[in-house]
Amino acid sequence: MIRVAIQKEPLDESAILKNLGTDADGAVVAFVGRARNFSEGKEVLYLEYEVYESMARSELEKICTTAVERWALSGCTVVHRYGRVGIGEASIFIAVSSPHRKESFAATMFIIDTIKQTVPIWKKEYYSDGSRWISAHP
Numbered sequence: 001m002i003r004v005a006i007q008k009e010p011l012d013e014s015a016i017l018k019n020l021g022t023d024a025d026g027a028v029v030a031f032v033g034r035a036r037n038f039s040e041g042k043e044v045l046y047l048e049y050e051v052y053e054s055m056a057r058s059e060l061e062k063i064c065t066t067a068v069e070r071w072a073l074s075g076c077t078v079v080h081r082y083g084r085v086g087i088g089e090a091s092i093f094i095a096v097s098s099p100h101r102k103e104s105f106a107a108t109m110f111i112i113d114t115i116k117q118t119v120p121i122w123k124k125e126y127y128s129d130g131s132r133w134i135s136a137h138p
Contacts, residue, residue: 001076003077003079005078006053013093030093030108033091035086036087044087047091048123049124064111074097075096078093
């Protein structure tokens with residue numbers, strides 16, 4: 001099962017995990033991307049995400065479909081926030097399930113790396129002395 005969401009509200013990781021996978025799955029791997037308080041030597045106060053929602057949703061669905069097919073996943077969920085995200089808060093939550101851990105770990109890495117390269121979601125860091133957009137390709 002594939003589930004993607006783009007939302008302004010804080011992420012509820014336990015609710016996302018609760019509905020993931022099947023009884024045949026021996027592995028559930030989750031990745032939580034959180035807003036950190038320092039970036040390139042500057043103190044970050046908060047983040048702001050902008051999104052081209054319809055295109056982002058379509059791209060997330062393509063990425064999940066590719067991951068499900070490539071690694072025989074039984075579940076793939078990606079939830080990304082937009083708007084203001086405070087320090088320590090989750091901005092993205094990825095969870096996948098499969099019969100074995102190797103596939104779940106590989107799929108999770110593929111998903112986050114591909115999201116950063118192809119999905120139209122932009123991040124801006126705010127500091128006490130200004131702000132700047134962060135490159136979509138680290």
